Amino acid sequence: MKLVLASGNRGKLREFREAFGSQLASVSELMDPIEVEENAESFAGNALLKARAIYNRLGSEYLVIADDSGISVPLLGGAPGIYSARYAGEGADDKANLRKLIDELKKREVERTPAYYTAAIAIVGEKGEYVVHGWMHGDVIDEARGEKGFGYDPIFIPEGYDRTLGELDESIKSEISHRAKAIKLARPLIEMLRK
Structure with a gap:
């Protein structure tokens, strides 16, 4: 059973290859990109849509992994949540999304407030569909x-x-991140499904 990550994102591919090794292929190595409308109401739903x-395109000899993740700020009613990648609008880049979140905090005259990251990893293959979650809490x-x-x-x-993820070493982030926690849960499930 061949293992495929439903993402062309290099950062994600690196993280998943650290867990699953070089046997994990990126979808971009196997087929032309397809546009998947992420219109579910949860991270799990969007990850399942992608997987x-x-x-459905590749067939039953593949086990497909997809993830959806983002940050939620309770003070902002859970925003950006599932809209994290397009918080500042369709086609917005990381900097624009970051700036919008900072602006929302400043509007409320808040210097620091609780938030959490969520990662949902969906696994789809001939034996069914599964989803695991990982979270990272902080401010x-x-x-x-x-x-x-x-x-x-x-x-x-x-x-x-006391430092941001932008200041911490990658080795720390790879231990505590929401995606790292979800990958840890996904690994035994994937090993079982590949047998």
């Missing part, structure tokens, strides 16, 4: 600090730390 679409702040990571990392301070 199903790729599995967001109203100024970007650090050049590491991507997305909202420069304003997120994980619980138990």
